[in-house]
Structures are given as C-alpha cells and as structure tokens.
Amino acid sequence: MSRVILHCDCNSFFASVETALNPAYRGVPMAVCGSQSDRHGIVLAKNELAKKYNIATAETVYSAKKKCPGLVIAEPHYDEYVKFSRRVNEIYARYTDMIEPFGIDESWLDVTASQKIFGSGTEIAERIRREVKEEIGITVSIGVSFNKAFAKLGSDYKKPDAITVISEENFKNIVFPLPASTLLFVGKKTSEALLSMGVRTIGELAETSREMLMLRFGKLGGMLYSYANGLDDSPVASSAEDAKSVSNGFTFRHDLITREECRVGIEYLSEEIGRRLRRQGQLSSTVSLTIKDEYLRSIQRQKPQVPATDVGEEIARTAYEILREEWVEGKPIRMITVSASNLIRKDSHTMQLSFFDDKADKKHEKSEKKENAVDKIRQKYGSDSIIRGSVINSDIGIYDKK
Numbered sequence: 001m002s003r004v005i006l007h008c009d010c011n012s013f014f015a016s017v018e019t020a021l022n023p024a025y026r027g028v029p030m031a032v033c034g035s036q037s038d039r040h041g042i043v044l045a046k047n048e049l050a051k052k053y054n055i056a057t058a059e060t061v062y063s064a065k066k067k068c069p070g071l072v073i074a075e076p077h078y079d080e081y082v083k084f085s086r087r088v089n090e091i092y093a094r095y096t097d098m099i100e101p102f103g104i105d106e107s108w109l110d111v112t113a114s115q116k117i118f119g120s121g122t123e124i125a126e127r128i129r130r131e132v133k134e135e136i137g138i139t140v141s142i143g144v145s146f147n148k149a150f151a152k153l154g155s156d157y158k159k160p161d162a163i164t165v166i167s168e169e170n171f172k173n174i175v176f177p178l179p180a181s182t183l184l185f186v187g188k189k190t191s192e193a194l195l196s197m198g199v200r201t202i203g204e205l206a207e208t209s210r211e212m213l214m215l216r217f218g219k220l221g222g223m224l225y226s227y228a229n230g231l232d233d234s235p236v237a238s239s240a241e242d243a244k245s246v247s248n249g250f251t252f253r254h255d256l257i258t259r260e261e262c263r264v265g266i267e268y269l270s271e272e273i274g275r276r277l278r279r280q281g282q283l284s285s286t287v288s289l290t291i292k293d294e295y296l297r298s299i300q301r302q303k304p305q306v307p308a309t310d311v312g313e314e315i316a317r318t319a320y321e322i323l324r325e326e327w328v329e330g331k332p333i334r335m336i337t338v339s340a341s342n343l344i345r346k347d348s349h350t351m352q353l354s355f356f357d358d359k360a361d362k363k364h365e366k367s368e369k370k371e372n373a374v375d376k377i378r379q380k381y382g383s384d385s386i387i388r389g390s391v392i393n394s395d396i397g398i399y400d401k402k
Contacts, residue, residue, distance in 0.1 A: 176203030274312025
C-alpha cells in the first residue's frame with residue numbers, strides 16, 4: 001500500500017494571524033513589518049492584496065510603500081503566531097499522531113493508516129482545510145502525495161486555500177515541468193550549479209544520472225535524484241521525535257562581517273551540539289541555521305544532514321553551507337544559532353558508506369575519533385581544558401584570554 005502524505009502550509013501565516021486578530025486588516029493591502037523607525041524595517045509577511053503590488057518578503061518598508069502608498073503596516077506579535085501554530089497542529093492531531101512540523105507554519109502528516117477511519121487522503125485534506133478555516137480563521141494549502149518531497153510541491157502548487165493531489169499516476173505531468181529550484185532542499189547555490197549543468201526543470205533533473213549528480217554534489221546529489229524521480233522514502237517524524245532537538249546560539253561582542261568570523265562562530269556552536277548528541281546517543285539528520293542582523297531581523301533555513309551525524313565538524317560544515325547560500329558577506333550578523341533536529345537513535349542507525357565518496361567516509365571516521373577523544377579529556381579536566389585556537393585568537397566574545 002502506497003503511503004499517503006499531506007503537507008499543510010498556512011497561507012501568508014503572519015499576515016493571516018494579524019487579520020484574524022484584527023478584522024480591520026481584511027480587504028486592504030497589508031504587510032507585517034519590523035521596526036519602522038528608519039528605512040531598515042523590512043516586510044516579514046504580506047496578504048494576498050499586497051502581493052498584487054509585487055511586494056516581496058524581506059523588502060524594506062520604504063520600498064514597499066513606494067509600490068503601494070496605501071499599504072497598511074501591522075506590527076508582529078510572535079507569541080500569537082506560536083499560539084495559532086499550536087491550534088492548527090491540534091487540528092492535524094485529530095487525524096494522525098504522525099506529524100512533523102517544518103517551521104512554525106508548515107507540517108507533514110502521514111495519514112496512511114488514518115484512511116480506514118476518515119476516508120482518502122484527499123478527503124482528510126479537505127476536512128483539515130475546512131476546519132482550520134472555520135475554527136481558526138486562517139487558510140491552508142495542502143499537498144497530497146505518496147512522499148514528503150512531492151507533498152511539499154503540492155502545497156506550493158496552488159495557493160491560497162487549495163488542495164493539490166500529486167499521485168504516482170500524474171506526478172510527471174505536474175512535477176516535471178516545474179523549475180528545479182522548487183524542489184525540497186534545492187537552495188540558491190545548488191540551483192545555480194544545476195543551471196550550469198543545463199538542468200532547468202525537475203524533469204531534466206530526473207533524467208540526469210545519479211552518478212553524475214553525486215560526483216557534482218556528493219550525497220546531496222543522490223538525494224535530489226531520488227526526490228525528482230518520486231523515490232523519496234523518508235519517514236514523517238512523530239511530534240514526539242520532532243520535539244527532540246539540540247540548539248546552541250550566541251550573541252557576539254560585535255557584529256560579524258567576514259566569512260571567517262562566521263565560520264569560527266559556527267564551529268564553536270556546532271562543537272557543543274556534537275558533544276551533546278554523543279552524550280545522548282543520538283544523530284542529527286537535519287541542521288538549521290538562524291542568523292540575526294544588527295536590526296534584530298532573523299532568517300532561518302535548514303538542510304538535510306546526509307548521512308545523519310553526531311560529529312560537530314560535519315554539523316558545522318552543513319550550517320556554513322547554509323550561511324554561504326543565504327548571506328551576503330559584509331552584511332552584519334549579531335547572533336547565530338545552530339540547531340540539530342530530526343534526531344534518531346545512534347544504536348538503531350546503520351551508517352551507509354558511499355561508493356562514490358570514500359574520502360568523505362574516512363574523514364568522518366577521523367573526525368569522530370578526534371571528537372570522542374576531546375570529550376574524554378574535557379570530562380576529566382574540565383570544559384576549558386581544550387579550546388580551539390581560532391576561538392582563542394578571535395575577538396568576537398566567545399573566549400576571553402585571562
């Protein structure tokens with residue numbers, strides 16, 4: 001029996017919540033924005049009417065108002081967004097306990113077994129769509145498919161307040177014409193690299209050999225091949241599993257400007273995450289990076305960690321890849337948080353060695369031995385008994401020389 005996976009995405013979430021709290025925002029172009037005390041305030045979210053003026057997320061308020069002089073500005077209320085997110089997930093929980101949040105406004109649901117009680121995946125999606133709208137006052141778009149990657153594409157395919165079914169029979173007609181950049185975990189850099197290979201659509205990605213993609217992108221290439229061809233078999237983590245994550249953040253003495261400063265910070269944060277994962281006997285299969293700029297605006301992105309790991313160096317490498325894709329060097333960063341999530345038990349996981357990347361496997365083994373040795377020394381002589389030289393020599397506030 002094929003799996004039935006839903007991906008539920010709350011439409012224009014911040015703006016929708018503000019409208020549910022204040023009906024005066026209904027029927028006017030509105031955007032939720034950061035500080036307006038100067039031109040550096042940015043658009044965090046916008047409603048459908050504001051989208052018609054081509055107002056973009058992360059655009060400055062100054063620029064947005066030039067496009068739409070009548071734009072109504074709403075201040076963000078983050079506590080309310082968390083409350084609404086919980087209420088939406090409570091509705092999801094009526095139909096399955098296999099729920100994997102993907103940020104505050106998105107979740108995957110595995111409803112394969114639920115069909116015996118509530119009907120087909122499409123019928124369950126329709127019930128969820130109607131109940132969220134009637135009970136909470138916001139809308140969701142839902143993708144229904146046989147794997148997580150295509151379910152995510154389905155929720156993005158038609159918005160707002162819509163349901164898209166991507167089945168084993170129709171997925172080539174719907175998915176293959178889409179840009180490769182719309183596929184899960186294809187970031188800006190990966191998209192540019194694919195374009196340089198002549199790969200523009202998901203269909204063209206599906207026709208590219210797995211070996212060629214792995215030679216170009218490593219293990220990520222094999223995963224993208226599977227995603228494009230509908231071979232994604234990754235499970236939907238239960239809500240209990242999702243709650244288990246390890247995070248480490250730091251507000252630096254001064255804003256970070258260079259990649260080297262950011263690298264030092266990320267390595268320091270990831271080192272502690274690796275130590276905690278090893279102590280808990282867990283591996284991380286997803287790495288998230290949150291950066292906060294000098295105006296306290298945040299951006300969060302995540303990437304799969306392939307293979308799952310408890311090695312700080314590997315977590316740092318993935319987090320740094322996210323930084324390079326999402327951050328322009330020279331733009332100040334005040335705070336960085338690295339998170340490891342989608343954790344799995346190490347004693348139930350078998351490491352898959354790559355036929356195409358033997359050097360990477362040996363590097364993993366070497367890093368694992370080194371970090372285990374450091375753990376033993378710190379356990380015996382204290383956490384400050386071994387400090388990275390890059391940390392000691394930096395002035396970003398992590399380590400003060402005595």
